[in-house]
Amino acid sequence: MGSAIAKIVGANAAKNAKFDNTVKMWVFEETVNGRKLTEIINSEHENVKYLPGHKLPANVLAVPDLVEASSDADILVFVIPHQFVGKVCDTIKGKIKNDALGISLIKGVDEGPDGLKLISDVIQEKLGITMSVLMGANIANEVADEKFCETTIGCKNKNHGALLKELMQTSNFRVTVVEEYDVVEICGALKNIVAVGAGFCDGLGFGDNTKAAVIRLGLMEMIAFARIFCKEGPVSSATFLESCGVADLITTCYGGRNRKVAEAFVRTGKSIEELEKEMLNGQKLQGPATAAEVYLILKHKNMVDKFPLFNAVYQICFEGHPVTEFISCLQNHPEHM
Numbered sequence: 543m544g545s546a547i548a549k550i551v552g553a554n555a556a557k558n559a560k561f562d563n564t565v566k567m568w569v570f571e572e573t574v575n576g577r578k579l580t581e582i583i584n585s586e587h588e589n590v591k592y593l594p595g596h597k598l599p600a601n602v603l604a605v606p607d608l609v610e611a612s613s614d615a616d617i618l619v620f621v622i623p624h625q626f627v628g629k630v631c632d633t634i635k636g637k638i639k640n641d642a643l644g645i646s647l648i649k650g651v652d653e654g655p656d657g658l659k660l661i662s663d664v665i666q667e668k669l670g671i672t673m674s675v676l677m678g679a680n681i682a683n684e685v686a687d688e689k690f691c692e693t694t695i696g697c698k699n700k701n702h703g704a705l706l707k708e709l710m711q712t713s714n715f716r717v718t719v720v721e722e723y724d725v726v727e728i729c730g731a732l733k734n735i736v737a738v739g740a741g742f743c744d745g746l747g748f749g750d751n752t753k754a755a756v757i758r759l760g761l762m763e764m765i766a767f768a769r770i771f772c773k774e775g776p777v778s779s780a781t782f783l784e785s786c787g788v789a790d791l792i793t794t795c796y797g798g799r800n801r802k803v804a805e806a807f808v809r810t811g812k813s814i815e816e817l818e819k820e821m822l823n824g825q826k827l828q829g830p831a832t833a834a835e836v837y838l839i840l841k842h843k844n845m846v847d848k849f850p851l852f853n854a855v856y857q858i859c860f861e862g863h864p865v866t867e868f869i870s871c872l873q874n875h876p877e878h879m
């Protein structure tokens with residue numbers, strides 16, 4: 543996704559005088575076919591490991607040094623698997639501009655001593671910069687292919703929202719800006735848990751009606767969770783109708799990697815870790831990890847019973863419960879009682 547968004551940002555920055563022409567993209571250095579990945583990207587303008595088959599604009603410069611990539615940036619776009627956020631922030635802390643704006647595309651949550659912590663809040667606290675988020679039905683390959691999609695920016699400040707929209711929007715990547723940034727971010731994290739449930743149903747041979755029920759019940763739990771944990775302001779139903787809500791949930795339950803690996807988990811009997819290594823070529827799975835974090839947050843609040851779908855995904859992935867328990871969870875869901 544980092545390369546897919548760099549393609550958009552690079553193209554927009556090149557034609558809009560408001561932005562610097564060069565877009566630096568920090569790349570976690572790896573050796574690919576005996577060569578450094580950053581060198582390949584800078585000579586061939588393609589991230590051959592993570593986004594093969596898509597050319598990046600020539601003004602996108604891959605930089606292996608994190609501080610060098612970020613120290614003079616006015617806008618920092620965070621797109622890394624959420625387990626690396628802490629280390630990345632610690633590396634650039636005190637070395638970036640104080641008034642830089644941050645925008646996070648990272649889908650996940652953290653579990654802190656007081657319960658839920660948003661990834662954008664983790665970044666904001668560590669770096670002291672103003673954060674916004676971008677979430678939506680945006681599977682990276684399709685974004686890079688310039689297939690039409692929509693996305694949602696969650697941003698409290700109207701001027702920042704307008705600027706970020708100018709940076710990100712194209713004719714095939716349509717941006718809506720809403721103020722409830724915390725609801726936008728929660729949607730992006732929780733939908734990955736629901737997608738694991740959708741994959742379980744596919745693995746068990748259930749059909750489209752079942753998947754629609756998983757999506758609906760998952761959405762109900764997402765809304766209930768946001769109403770308890772998003773304390774920044776209102777949690778309006780309208781936000782769940784944006785791309786970050788129902789649209790991202792649908793695409794992830796049909797097309798995403800969480801669904802795919804969960805289906806294989808049922809069909810092969812292998813562990814989630816084994817399948818992540820076998821099937822994803824270095825990419826990371828977010829759904830099971832988010833289910834584990836959400837489970838701890840709910841346990842802390844004594845609320846596990848109110849979120850049976852989220853809980854069933856956790857129990858099946860980590861506590862050895864049989865996958866058929868997911869179907870009993872649907873049959874006995876409190877929404878039907």
Ligand SMILES: NC(=O)c1ccc[n+]([C@@H]2O[C@H](COP(=O)([O-])OP(=O)(O)OC[C@H]3O[C@@H](n4cnc5c(N)ncnc54)[C@H](O)[C@@H]3O)[C@@H](O)[C@H]2O)c1
Binds near residue numbers: 543544681828
């Ligand atoms: N893939 C998507 O369709 C998509 C869409 C929207 C948002 N996102 C979000 O973007 C973020 C990145 O997801 P992704 O799918 O592009 O990545 P991924 O899960 O495919 O992981 C690969 C990325 O992780 C980096 N990486 C590997 N080891 C690292 C390390 N030790 N430190 C730092 N980085 C390391 C790699 O360089 C590569 O860029 C996630 O938070 C995800 O939720 C992904």
